[in-house]
Amino acid sequence: MNAALGVACVAAGLAASVLGFLTVGTALVKRRPHLMRLGVVYAWIVVGAAVLEFAVMERALIQRDFRLAYVQKVGSKLTPPLFNVAAIWSSLEGSILLWVLILAGYLGLVIWRFRDRRDDPLVGWAIVTMFGICTFFFLLLIGPSNPFRLGGAVPADFVGPGPNPLLQDHILVAFHPPMLYLGYVGFSVPFAFAIAALVTGRVGEGWLLETRRWTLVAWAFLTAGIILGAWWSYEVIGWGGFWAWDAVENASFLPWLTGTAYLHSVLVQERRGMLRVWNLSLLAATFSLTILGTFLTRSGVVDSVHAFSESHIGPYLLTFFGIIVAVSLGLIGWRGDRLRSPGTIDSPVSREGAFLANNVLFAAFAFVVLLGTVFPLIGEALDGRKRTVGAPFFDRLTVPIGLCLLTLMAIAPVLPWRKASGELLRDRLFWPAVTAVVALGISVGFGARGWAATIAFGLGGFAAGAALRQLALATRRQGWRGLVGRANGGMIVHLGIIVIAVALAAARSNQRTLELRLSPGESAVAFGHEIRYLGTMTEDTKQRFALIARVEVDGQEFRPRQSVLNASGSPIITPSVDTTLLRDVYLTLENRPADGEPALIKVLIQPLVAWLWIGGGLAFGGTFLAAFPGQRRRLPTAPTSEAPPIDDEPRPDVDAAPVEAAPVDAEVTA
Amino acid sequence: MSDDAIDMSAADAPGAHAPGAGDPLADQPVPSVAVRPHRRAPYIAGAVALVLVAFVAVLARKTGGGDQAGPSPLLGLPAPRIAGTTAAGAPFDLTTRKGSWVVVNFFQTTCTPCKQEHPELRAFAERGGAAELVTVVFSDSAANVRAFFAEQGGQWPVVLDPENRISVAYGVPKVPETFIIDDNGVVREHLKGQTSAAQLDSILASLGATP
Numbered sequence: 001m002n003a004a005l006g007v008a009c010v011a012a013g014l015a016a017s018v019l020g021f022l023t024v025g026t027a028l029v030k031r032r033p034h035l036m037r038l039g040v041v042y043a044w045i046v047v048g049a050a051v052l053e054f055a056v057m058e059r060a061l062i063q064r065d066f067r068l069a070y071v072q073k074v075g076s077k078l079t080p081p082l083f084n085v086a087a088i089w090s091s092l093e094g095s096i097l098l099w100v101l102i103l104a105g106y107l108g109l110v111i112w113r114f115r116d117r118r119d120d121p122l123v124g125w126a127i128v129t130m131f132g133i134c135t136f137f138f139l140l141l142i143g144p145s146n147p148f149r150l151g152g153a154v155p156a157d158f159v160g161p162g163p164n165p166l167l168q169d170h171i172l173v174a175f176h177p178p179m180l181y182l183g184y185v186g187f188s189v190p191f192a193f194a195i196a197a198l199v200t201g202r203v204g205e206g207w208l209l210e211t212r213r214w215t216l217v218a219w220a221f222l223t224a225g226i227i228l229g230a231w232w233s234y235e236v237i238g239w240g241g242f243w244a245w246d247a248v249e250n251a252s253f254l255p256w257l258t259g260t261a262y263l264h265s266v267l268v269q270e271r272r273g274m275l276r277v278w279n280l281s282l283l284a285a286t287f288s289l290t291i292l293g294t295f296l297t298r299s300g301v302v303d304s305v306h307a308f309s310e311s312h313i314g315p316y317l318l319t320f321f322g323i324i325v326a327v328s329l330g331l332i333g334w335r336g337d338r339l340r341s342p343g344t345i346d347s348p349v350s351r352e353g354a355f356l357a358n359n360v361l362f363a364a365f366a367f368v369v370l371l372g373t374v375f376p377l378i379g380e381a382l383d384g385r386k387r388t389v390g391a392p393f394f395d396r397l398t399v400p401i402g403l404c405l406l407t408l409m410a411i412a413p414v415l416p417w418r419k420a421s422g423e424l425l426r427d428r429l430f431w432p433a434v435t436a437v438v439a440l441g442i443s444v445g446f447g448a449r450g451w452a453a454t455i456a457f458g459l460g461g462f463a464a465g466a467a468l469r470q471l472a473l474a475t476r477r478q479g480w481r482g483l484v485g486r487a488n489g490g491m492i493v494h495l496g497i498i499v500i501a502v503a504l505a506a507a508r509s510n511q512r513t514l515e516l517r518l519s520p521g522e523s524a525v526a527f528g529h530e531i532r533y534l535g536t537m538t539e540d541t542k543q544r545f546a547l548i549a550r551v552e553v554d555g556q557e558f559r560p561r562q563s564v565l566n567a568s569g570s571p572i573i574t575p576s577v578d579t580t581l582l583r584d585v586y587l588t589l590e591n592r593p594a595d596g597e598p599a600l601i602k603v604l605i606q607p608l609v610a611w612l613w614i615g616g617g618l619a620f621g622g623t624f625l626a627a628f629p630g631q632r633r634r635l636p637t638a639p640t641s642e643a644p645p646i647d648d649e650p651r652p653d654v655d656a657a658p659v660e661a662a663p664v665d666a667e668v669t670a
Numbered sequence: 671m672s673d674d675a676i677d678m679s680a681a682d683a684p685g686a687h688a689p690g691a692g693d694p695l696a697d698q699p700v701p702s703v704a705v706r707p708h709r710r711a712p713y714i715a716g717a718v719a720l721v722l723v724a725f726v727a728v729l730a731r732k733t734g735g736g737d738q739a740g741p742s743p744l745l746g747l748p749a750p751r752i753a754g755t756t757a758a759g760a761p762f763d764l765t766t767r768k769g770s771w772v773v774v775n776f777f778q779t780t781c782t783p784c785k786q787e788h789p790e791l792r793a794f795a796e797r798g799g800a801a802e803l804v805t806v807v808f809s810d811s812a813a814n815v816r817a818f819f820a821e822q823g824g825q826w827p828v829v830l831d832p833e834n835r836i837s838v839a840y841g842v843p844k845v846p847e848t849f850i851i852d853d854n855g856v857v858r859e860h861l862k863g864q865t866s867a868a869q870l871d872s873i874l875a876s877l878g879a880t881p
Contacts, residue, residue, distance in 0.1 A: 164786070277711065301729060315730070322726050329715045329722075336711020374729075381728045592821070 002060040003068055006053050006148035013049030013100070014138035016042040021131035028124045036118050039127065043111045046134055050104030054097055057088055057147055066158055069151030070094060076162030078543045078566050083168040089177045090163035092298060092313070093147035098177065100137045102185040107134060110189060114210075122207060125196030126189075133188055136320050144312040165565045165572045168543070170236045176228040180252060183222025184290045187255060189214040191287035194280050198331035203276060203339045208266055213627045215266075219259050220623035226252050227500075227616030238573040240513075240586045240604040242612065243504075245394040247302040250373045251293025254366055258286040261362035267486075268352045271417060276339040277332060278359070284328035289366075291321045301377060347419040354412035361405050368397045399452050406456065406501060409463035409494055410436070413470050432465030439464070446607075453509035460502040467491040467498070489626025496618030503611035511606040515590065519598045523552075526603045529585055530554055533599050542566070546574075549589040549599050553578045560589040560601070584609040743841070744857040749774075749849070750839035752806060757815045757828040764804065765855070771801035771879040773870060774849045776842045777828075778807060779814040784846045787864045788822050794867040795826050800879040801850065801870075804829060808837040850874065 020042030027035035060071050061084055074087045074094065088094040107130045114123045141147065167173045190211040197207040229252065230242035243249060262282040268275050296302050299314025332339075345352050372389045414428035439461020440454070448454045470491045474482030482488055514526045516533075523532035534550040534557070546563035558576040565572070578585040586604040593599040744750070752764035752774065764772065775791060777784045795803045805824075807815050808831040815828060831837055840849060850859035850873060858877050861869070 295729070318726060318729055325722050325726075326719070329719045333712040333715030333719075336715060337709045339711070374725075378728055381731060 009053035016045035017134040047108040072151040076160035079162040087163040126192040129192035172232040180225025186218025194283040216627040224620045248297040255289040257366040406459035435465030436462035450509040453505040456505035467494040484628040492622030499615030503608040506608040507606040560587040800874040
């Protein structure tokens with residue numbers, strides 16, 4: 001029943017995607033606008049099919065319908081409800097279901113948002129592109145990654161293995177994958193509009209304005225997804241880290257890097273009409289990288305802790321990647337010369353010069369990460385030798401790039417468009433420089449170690465000073481509106497990223513670890529904290545058997561544990577963390593002590609870890625503030641040459657202020 | 671300075687997109703200098719495409735089809751020698767097992783799929799299936815291996831391969847991988863990635879292995 005219904009939904013979704021692609025395509029090529037209405041119907045069928053197939057799989061999981069091979073793989077009678085519902089995305093086939101659900105959701109939103117403009121070829125071609133992407137993912141679901149395949153017969157008392165034990169341990173598994181996919185898949189929308197702009201030849205700034213908020217929302221979710229993933233691994237895996245340059249982490253980080261580059265360079269195009277080809281290329285790269293990342297992690301070509309070893313979808317994803325790249329490059333090659341604008345950058349010391357530097361740095365960053373991720377493959381292809389690229393490679397190359405980006409974050413927000421004078425820079429950078437010195441002083445006072453970390457603290461203060469200065473000026477001028485709009489919201493995002501950078505530098509440079517062997521009742525002092533082992537207790541539930549150590553940190557009790565899941569028999573080590581704003585004490589139980597025997601407890605102390613998550617929250621929230629329309633003064637594409645009031649002290653930042661009048665909203669509110 | 675401003679006029683603003691609105695290039699700025707006649711974009715795009723074709727080729731070469739039963743050149747040939755010391759300290763030599771079917775599993779304690787696979791291997795070994803089980807460990811410390819087996823159970827021989835001789839002879843780059851060797855010492859099956867007791871049983875049955 002579930003299987004039949006699921007397959008029927010997938011088939012309906014595939015048929016509707018193909019028909020939608022062909023119908024809307026025909027409507028555009030042969031100029032038959034009435035066909036467009038039919039295309040809209042197909043889009044809603046796609047949405048319905050995606051929602052239904054997802055619901056069917058959830059139902060099968062809740063019913064423990066072990067006739068389905070997928071439920072046999074990830075379902076278990078012993079999994080608690082929350083993790084059972086989240087089990088849908090714990091393995092390959094189900095994660096593609098989630099992908100399709102979100103993709104169809106975005107398609108529905110595009111159809112709804114542009115309901116009055118469906119006859120516009122730009123919107124039409126964007127919808128065609130999205131139908132094309134939907135077709136590919138429905139193909140995956142019907143063929144190589146069919147989640148509704150029937151499994152072999154199972155005995156009546158079959159319990160089921162349940163999802164990977166690590167995916168049954170923390171509430172974040174319910175949030176991290178959907179957030180990440182909302183980001184990943186969200187980039188389909190600006191990509192679709194970029195393709196549409198190239199096809200129609202309407203390569204001006206129109207499509208940019210249409211997709212500005214879509215891009216921001218996708219970026220916000222991708223950021224949140226990455227941070228939640230780091231948080232999850234910190235709270236669950238038990239090694240005390242949050243980022244390991246694992247292939248799957250890199251796969252999520254690569255589109256983030258190119259997406260971030262795009263968010264900045266797009267401003268240059270809006271204001272100065274430059275960098276058009278580059279922006280289109282960045283969007284195409286961002287979307288291709290989401291597919292490439294999925295390929296790398298789902299096909300087993302690179303080693304990763306997250307890789308699904310048994311997948312068959314590699315060749316399909318690689319083919320799709322090839323098609324996307326070919327289409328994008330073909331269109332850019334065809335239209336590229338018409339895109340080029342005559343504008344040039346007047347002075348490197350200007351806002352657009354800073355954005356250009358930003359893009360060079362982000363492109364270099366993305367290149368380094370991509371190179372490190374695929375180098376084992378390339379090396380093997382060249383000389384047949386196996387290699388691994390580890391964290392030292394990434395750290396050595398990305399830390400300097402990160403420091404340069406922090407510097408840029410400090411200087412760029414105070415630069416005016418076109419040209420800046422030395423005097424102006426001196427003026428505007430005075431307070432940021434003060435905060436930099438203060439931050440440096442505080443960090444040295446707290447015992448900062450390592451040159452990179454110390455520089456990061458100083459630059460973090462510098463950049464935070466620049467962001468706060470902008471926010472202070474904006475709120476003084478506009479009240480609460482000084483916190484919304486792209487430039488101001490963007491500064492809040494900057495603050496979030498700076499907080500993350502500083503927290504990363506602090507946690508990685510000042511971590512201290514100690515293994516303690518303590519008998520019950522015994523205590524030891526670890527880096528100024530009194531650690532007392534009280535004894536063990538056990539917890540025996542339907543789902544798991546856990547051996548819990550009761551450990552006091554400065555008098556407060558924490559419970560690191562080792563547990564074995566009944567369904568799979570696999571052991572997992574779950575840390576317990578004493579979190580404060582200044583430092584985390586991270587405890588793991590490293591052995592399974594019998595009653596009265598000494599326990600082996602690992603203590604890991606890292607400063608400022610909590611600020612990683614706080615910074616992530618700031619960046620996420622700030623992006624939505626940035627998407628919120630700010631001051632409505634002039635069109636975003638209005639020329640910027642109207643005499644920047646450089647020496648007008650009371651309004652020193654007018655030229656750097658947000659120019660937010662989003663025409664779409666202006667139209668709605670007018 | 672202001673005269674060379676690129677006027678992005680609002681022609682491309684949403685309201686301007688009336689259905690069928692005239693020239694699709696209406697929103698192109700009127701260039702203030704003549705557009706250079708030579709075409710660069712196709713060449714740049716072509717160059718990027720070439721690099722990416724090579725890149726995709728490298729990836730495709732590695733992808734293979736993603737089939738779990740990867741074709742090993744060893745299939746049908748006599749199994750390379752597996753000899754050394756077990757984690758328990760006893761000498762081991764596969765040649766002494768001639769006459770019975772052997773499942774050889776390559777393992778590391780640092781590998782998550784291997785750990786997930788372990789209960790399956792235990793189930794297979796404890797049921798006393800059609801073949802004996804031997805684990806080979808390389809690039810790992812003997813202490814880790816002993817601790818893992820002490821904790822997780824498993825009574826079959828675990829052969830240490832500190833110099834990677836066995837793993838190289840069998841061509842195993844990453845674990846887990848499993849080989850099935852018949853009673854004449856010939857490699858009959860090669861499995862990449864996690865396996866299960868049920869899969870081993872069914873393969874052994876299809877190859878006609880008897881205890």
